[in-house]
Each structure stands twice: as structure tokens, then as C-alpha cells.
Amino acid sequence: MSVRPSLLVLFxxxxxxxxxxxxxxPNSKWVGSWMASAQPGDANSAPPPPGFTDATxxxxxxxxxxxxxxxxxxxxxxxxAPLAIPGAHVALSAKEGATPSAAIRPGTxxxxxxxxxxxxxxxxxxxxxxxxxxMAVPNMADxxxxxxxxxxxxxxxxxxxxxATSFIAAGNGLSAPDLPGAIPVTHWYVLTGxxxxxxxxxxxxxxxxxxxxxxxxxxxxxxxxxxDALARTLLKGRSPVAVLNAGIGGNRLLLDGIGPRALDxxxxxxxxxxxxxxxxxxxxxxxxxxxxxxxxxxxxPATPEAxxxxxxxxxxxxxxxxxxxYGATILPCQGIDYxxxxxxxxxxxxxxxxxxxxxxxxxxxxxxxxxxxxxPDRLLPAADGGDxxxxxxxxxxxMAEGVDLVLFAR
Numbered sequence: 088m089s090v091r092p093s094l095l096v097l098f099x100x101x102x103x104x105x106x107x108x109x110x111x112x113p114n115s116k117w118v119g120s121w122m123a124s125a126q127p128g129d130a131n132s133a134p135p136p137p138g139f140t141d142a143t144x145x146x147x148x149x150x151x152x153x154x155x156x157x158x159x160x161x162x163x164x165x166x167x168a169p170l171a172i173p174g175a176h177v178a179l180s181a182k183e184g185a186t187p188s189a190a191i192r193p194g195t196x197x198x199x200x201x202x203x204x205x206x207x208x209x210x211x212x213x214x215x216x217x218x219x220x221x222m223a224v225p226n227m228a229d230x231x232x233x234x235x236x237x238x239x240x241x242x243x244x245x246x247x248x249x250x251a252t253s254f255i256a257a258g259n260g261l262s263a264p265d266l267p268g269a270i271p272v273t274h275w276y277v278l279t280g281x282x283x284x285x286x287x288x289x290x291x292x293x294x295x296x297x298x299x300x301x302x303x304x305x306x307x308x309x310x311x312x313x314x315d316a317l318a319r320t321l322l323k324g325r326s327p328v329a330v331l332n333a334g335i336g337g338n339r340l341l342l343d344g345i346g347p348r349a350l351d352x353x354x355x356x357x358x359x360x361x362x363x364x365x366x367x368x369x370x371x372x373x374x375x376x377x378x379x380x381x382x383x384x385x386x387x388p389a390t391p392e393a394x395x396x397x398x399x400x401x402x403x404x405x406x407x408x409x410x411x412x413y414g415a416t417i418l419p420c421q422g423i424d425y426x427x428x429x430x431x432x433x434x435x436x437x438x439x440x441x442x443x444x445x446x447x448x449x450x451x452x453x454x455x456x457x458x459x460x461x462x463p464d465r466l467l468p469a470a471d472g473g474d475x476x477x478x479x480x481x482x483x484x485x486m487a488e489g490v491d492l493v494l495f496a497r
Contacts, residue, residue, distance in 0.1 A: 117158070118285040118362030119293075120150040121230070122331045123246035123275045125355065126346040127165035132247040132274050134255055139239035139276075143260040145189050145269070146232050146253040146278050147180045149310045151318035152291075152329035153226040154283025159199060159217040161234075162279040163209040164355070168240040170209045170277070175199040176261045177220065180229035185309040187252035189266040191231050196262050197222050214279070224283065226322045232278055233261045246275040247345075248301045248336045252308055273307060282361045289327035290364035292317075292495055293357045295349060295401070297373050299418065300334030304472030304479050311480040316487035321495055328495050333357055339373045340397040341389050350397055358408050365495060366405045367451060368398065369415035371437055372476075375430050376420075391436045395444075402446055413494060414447035416454035421464040422475030431464050449494050456489030457482060 126132075134144075159177060163170040177197050181190035199217040201207035209215050224230065253276070254269035294300050294314050302312030318330035333356040337345030346352070349370050357366055374389035381388040398414065405412045416438040420426035438454050441447065457478060459465045466475060470482030478486065 114287050115284050116287050116289070116362060117282045118152060118154070118289045118329050119280060119291045119331050119360040120152045120154070120157075120283045120329050121148050121281045122333065122356070122360065123249070123279050124333050124335045124346065124352065125162050125164045125244045125279050126246055126335060128243045128245040132245045134276070135270050135272055137255060137257045137270070139236040139243070141237050141258060143256045143258065143263075143266065144234045144236055144253060144276060145256070145260070145266055146234075146275055147182055147187070147251055148230050148232065148275075148278070148281065149251070149315065150224060150228045150230055150281060150283070151226070151331070152283055152285055152289060152322065152327055153224045153228060154285045155223050156219045156221055156284035157224060158219045158282050159232060159278065160214060160280035160282070161207075161209060161217070161277050162214045162244045163277070164212060164214060165242065165244045166209070166211045166240060167242045168211055170239060170243070171206070171237065172209070172234055173206045173237055174235040174259070174261050175217065176233045177222065178231050178233075179224065180231040182229045182308070185306055187271060187308050189254040189269050191264060193264065195222070198261075219284065227319060230281065234277060235259055235261055243276055244279070246279070248298065248303065249273055249275045250302045250305055250307050250312065251275070280360075285327055285362070289329070289362060291329040291331055291360060291362045292365040292367060293331045293333050293360050293363050294367040294369060295353070295357050296334040296369040297338040298334065298336035299372070299477055300332060300369055301336050302334070302483070303336060304474065304477040305483055306480055309480065311483055313478070313483035313486040316484045317490060320487055321492060324492060324496070326496060329362065331360055331363070337373060338370065339377065339389070340370050340394055341374055342386060344373055344377075350400060353401060353404060358405065358410070363410060366401070366410050366412045367415055368401055368412065369453065371417050372420060372426075372434070375417070375433050375437070376425050378433070379427055379429055391433050391440070394437060395440055399446060411448045411497060413449045413451050414441040415451040416441050418453055418478070419458050419464050419466055420476045421462070425476060451490055451494070453486050453489060456485060
């Protein structure tokens with residue numbers, strides 16, 4: 088796969104910033120605290136009026152690990168034209184609980200710069216980091232990132248399944264303490280990462296997944312994804328561990344679905360994240376489900392053997408970076424038409440391989456955590472988000488509680 092020179096330069100620039108930070112202080116390093124997997128925009132994720140012709144976009148996100156400095160990653164990875172950003176600010180959000188709010192905490196607003204400049208233009212296919220900003224943020228902080236967008240191209244990099252409310256206001260409201268009358272939208276745009284400067288012994292775990300990891304059926308603005316629950320638990324321990332959510336709804340291992348397939352996004356979404364030490368793989372249910380209709384979709388069938396081959400590729404590529412890779416078993420899903428009974432033998436075959444092959448460095452057995460003891464091919468009723476495929480808030484919490492935390496002390 089070819090890499091645009093502009094994209095390569097931007098990635099190398101980000102790496103240079105990180106290396107300078109290491110040289111300046113060997114006791115600290117950049118660690119990813121929050122991320123959203125980049126996806127191409129479509130009609131469903133198009134911004135409502137006033138759009139991005141002349142607007143401020145304020146996006147609220149939930150960090151995992153805190154730090155004394157931070158930097159923000161902006162992406163035009165799926166753009167087909169340069170993306171001009173006349174200005175950007177970051178502040179602590181005034182949001183409380185699960186109630187959405189565009190307000191920021193007084194005294195926390197900071198302007199972002201890019202190579203010392205207040206504005207930046209990201210080429211098509213490009214990614215850029217802001218300059219580091221001295222801003223202390225606690226663990227599990229809600230951060231508000233405001234972007235000034237003017238004459239933005241139609242093709243934007245997005246993350247439709249934000250489960251969080253963003254706000255669009257006409258004109259320039261970058262430093263406004265609130266955005267009264269702003270239009271709410273439950274998508275993220277352009278913003279794909281926040282790093283914090285953390286102790287040198289801090290690390291990040293990246294969870295590669297589909298809509299179950301993306302938090303489908305969790306409470307919007309409630310930060311109830313299983314990665315959020317895992318982060319809260321891990322941050323009570325002795326070692327600082329960040330948790331990064333690399334979930335995309337409808338994602339598959341072998342073929343593109345909603346967003347690029349896992350094998351093609353592995354570098355960008357997982358291996359290139361700052362401070363990553365562990366990779367958790369929870370993918371495969373969409374491959375199994377769509378395989379039942381492979382002929383009518385004119386796709387090659389996603390057999391258990393093909394899916395296992397994808398797992399092996401992920402493991403090999405992550406091991407080449409010195410990372411530990413944990414395999415999560417595939418959750419039960421009978422009761423929804425998407426998961427026909429014919430799927431179940433293949434799900435069991437994959438879970439047997441995940442548990443017994445020894446290919447993964449460890450196994451996180453989410454299947455056994457969430458299965459109904461009376462009907463092991465179905466979700467535990469208390470964990471079911473309502474469609475028999477996705478857990479709800481309780482189910483996501485139980486998933487996190489089913490993880491052996493010792494795995495993230497290695």
C-alpha cells in the first residue's frame with residue numbers, strides 16, 4: 088500500500104515531537120488517553136445545519152489517563168481535499184454526569200497551535216498533532232475540544248458512533264464559555280486522539296473491536312462502554328494505564344464494512360498509538376454473521392479458518408512491535424435475526440481456538456462472562472442491551488469486571 092508523502096511527513100513530525108519529549112525528560116512519555124477510530128463520512132454522519140461552512144464545532148470526550156501536558160490529533164485521513172482549520176481550543180468540559188453540555192470550566196481554556204501557528208491546513212489523507220499545551224488534566228476528565236471550521240470540504244473523516252454529544256454553532260465561538268443555541272449531534276469529526284504526558288512507566292491498552300467495543304446500546308454521554316469501565320478499574324491500581332477504544336460499528340476482520348477492515352486499520356488505530364503496550368482483540372461476530380449471506384453479497388465466505396488467519400496476522404504484526412496481544416472470546420448473540428442458528432457452531436469453533444491455541448498471549452473470556460447459564464448461546468438477560476447482540480450499560484460493566492487486571496501489570 089502506497090503512502091502519500093504528505094501523510095508520511097506528518098506522521099514523522101508527530102514522532103519527532105514525541106522523541107524530543109523523551110530526550111527532554113526521560114521520566115515521562117506520551118501516552119494515548121483517548122482515541123476515536125477514523126472512518127469515511129457518509130450521508131448519515133453529515134453535519135446538520137449550520138454545517139461547517141462557517142462554524143465552531145465543540146466536541147466533548149472522556150479521557151482515561153490524566154497528565155500535566157496534552158496534545159491533540161486531527162485527521163483528514165479520508166478527506167479528498169485539504170482541510171483548513173483556522174483555529175482550535177481545548178478546555179475542561181463543564182459537563183456533569185450524563186447530561187450533555189457545551190459549557191467549559193472557567194479558567195481552563197487554552198488555544199492550540201500547530202508548529203507555533205494558530206491555524207493549520209491538513210492535506211487530503213493527512214494527520215497532524217497539535218503542539219503540546221501545558222494543561223493538567225485528571226484521570227477520567229471530560230475534555231472539550233473546539234475547532235473552527237470554515238468552508239470545510241464535504242468529505243470529512245468522522246466517527247459516527249460517538250455515544251457522546253458534540254455541538255455546532257455558527258461563527259467563531261472557540262473560547263466562548265458556552266454555546267447557547269448550538270445544534271447537538273452525536274458524531275465526532277476530524278478529532279481522533281488525545282495524548283497526555285505521563286510517567287515513563289505508564290502504558291496504554293488498545294481494544295480493537297466492532298460495535299460492541301464502540302459502545303452500541305450504552306447510554307449516550309454516560310461513558311458506559313466496556314472500555315470506559317475497564318479504564319476506571321485499571322486507574323484504581325498502582326500503575327497508570329490508559330485504555331483506548333478502537334471500536335467501529337459493523338467492523339469486520341476480513342472485509343470492509345462500516346469503516347475499513349481491521350487488518351487494514353491495524354497500524355493507524357492500534358500499533359501507532361502512543362505508549363501502547365497491550366492489544367485486546369474482540370472482532371469476528373460481523374464476519375460470522377455476514378458469512379451466512381456471502382453468496383448473495385458476492386463475497387468470499389468468512390470461514391473460521393479465514394478468521395483465524397486474520398487473528399494470526401494481527402498477533403504477528405503486534406508482536407513485531409513488542410506488544411502483548413490478548414484474545415477476547417466472541418459473545419453469544421442468538422435471539423437476533425442477524426445471528427442465525429447456523430452461526431453458532433462457527434462461533435464456538437473460534438472461541439475454542441482462541442482459548443486453546445496458545446496463539447494469544449492471554450485470553451479474556453467474555454463469552455463465559457456474559458453467557459446465560461440456561462442458554463449459553465444467548466446473552467445473560469441482565470447484560471442484554473435489548474437486541475440480544477449488544478450488551479447494555481450493565482453488560483459492559485460486567486465485561487470489564489470479567490477481565491483479570493493482572494494482565495495489564497505485565
